[in-house]
Amino acid sequence: MRFILSFVLVLSAVALLTSCGAGGDNQGSEYAPNMYHSVAYEPYSQIVDEDAGRWLTSIDYPDGHAEFFNSNKFNPFRMNLREAPENTVSRNKNGWLPYRIPKDSLDYASRTLKNPLDSTAAVVADGKVLYQMYCNHCHGPKGEGNGKVSEKYNGVPNYNSDALKNITEGHIFHVITYGKNLMWAHGSQVSPEDRWKIARYVKTLQK
Numbered sequence: 310m311r312f313i314l315s316f317v318l319v320l321s322a323v324a325l326l327t328s329c330g331a332g333g334d335n336q337g338s339e340y341a342p343n344m345y346h347s348v349a350y351e352p353y354s355q356i357v358d359e360d361a362g363r364w365l366t367s368i369d370y371p372d373g374h375a376e377f378f379n380s381n382k383f384n385p386f387r388m389n390l391r392e393a394p395e396n397t398v399s400r401n402k403n404g405w406l407p408y409r410i411p412k413d414s415l416d417y418a419s420r421t422l423k424n425p426l427d428s429t430a431a432v433v434a435d436g437k438v439l440y441q442m443y444c445n446h447c448h449g450p451k452g453e454g455n456g457k458v459s460e461k462y463n464g465v466p467n468y469n470s471d472a473l474k475n476i477t478e479g480h481i482f483h484v485i486t487y488g489k490n491l492m493w494a495h496g497s498q499v500s501p502e503d504r505w506k507i508a509r510y511v512k513t514l515q516k
């Protein structure tokens with residue numbers, strides 16, 4: 310009995326250890342591999358080996374390749390994703406080009422930029438949520454410059470001060486994007502659309 314038990318133990322230990330072998334083109338033993346390897350074309354991963362995964366299935370693919378082959382023979386480098394044409398600039402889902410006004414041109418941004426979002430209650434409501442996430446802790450819930458952080462971080466202004474009460478939404482957008490003096494830039498964390506929503510909300514705090 311004891312012999313059988315230790316035999317089974319040794320056997321399962323061996324099975325466990327050998328099944329871990331994976332590397333290079335060998336993915337080792339996998340349970341339900343279809344869960345890990347997409348049969349559909351994936352934009353960012355190419356499997357160019359036409360035999361990859363042939364051992365797994367009895368399906369004969371009509372074009373001769375095996376299960377995991379996942380690359381496009383007709384595109385450069387067999388990529389699934391087409392490369393953008395030369396000299397094209399990516400736009401976001403709203404069709405907006407990247408923000409190009411440089412940091413030191415706040416006046417220009419204030420004068421020329423218009424908030425592209427409609428004036429709807431939903432935009433303001435989204436802006437409020439975003440403001441509470443990104444601005445509240447310094448600028449305070451009503452924009453009075455009295456957020457929790459301002460207790461230790463001097464110089465957070467009141468949005469209703471004479472200097473700020475008439476600033477444009479473009480001005481606010483620009484400051485969120487690049488920061489100003491003690492205020493750090495938020496452009497990398499907050500998308501342009503969300504920055505415009507926040508700008509719209511900040512204007513409501515000034516009334």
Ligand code: HEC
Pocket residue numbers: 440443444445446447448458462463464465466473480481484485489490491492493495507508511
């Ligand atoms: C870490 C604290 C902090 C955070 C977070 C912060 N701010 Fe500020 N903000 C400041 C400080 C400090 C100033 C004053 C900058 C200066 O010296 O002119 C300022 C200034 C401003 C101004 C006035 C700019 C001007 O021209 O004088 C606006 C508008 C503004 N912030 C909007 C925002 C918005 C919107 C957010 C959220 C996306 C935000 N800030 C997040 C600290 C912060």
